[in-house]
Amino acid sequence: MGTQFAAIIEMKQNMKHHKHPDQQRSNGEHNLDPKRIEHRAYELYLDRGSDPGHDFDDWLRAERELKAPGEAAPGKVLL
Numbered sequence: 412m413g414t415q416f417a418a419i420i421e422m423k424q425n426m427k428h429h430k431h432p433d434q435q436r437s438n439g440e441h442n443l444d445p446k447r448i449e450h451r452a453y454e455l456y457l458d459r460g461s462d463p464g465h466d467f468d469d470w471l472r473a474e475r476e477l478k479a480p481g482e483a484a485p486g487k488v489l490l
Contacts, residue, residue, distance in 0.1 A: 415466045416452065420445045448473045 423445075451473035452466070459465065 416449045416470065419467060419470050420449070443474060443477050447477060451476060 448470060452469040455469040455472055456462075456466070459469075
C-alpha cells in the first residue's frame with residue numbers, strides 16, 4: 412500500500428510544475444503535507460474494508476478533505 416502512495420506522491424510532485432493555467436491558484440494555494448494526505452487516504456482505504464484498487468481516488472478525496480476540513484468524514488481526526 413505504501414509504495415502505491417509513494418508513486419502518487421512522486422507523480423503529484425512532477426505535475427506541480429506543469430499545471431494548466433486554469434488550474435493554477437493564487438498565492439493562497441494550500442500546501443498540504445503528503446504524509447497527512449497519505450494518512451487520511453489510508454483511513455479511507457480502511458473505512459472501505461481494505462478494498463484494493465481505489466488508492467488514487469482515496470488520495471484525491473483525502474486532498475479535498477484536508478483543503479476543506481468541513482467536508483471531512485464525521486468522527487475522523489485529521490492530523
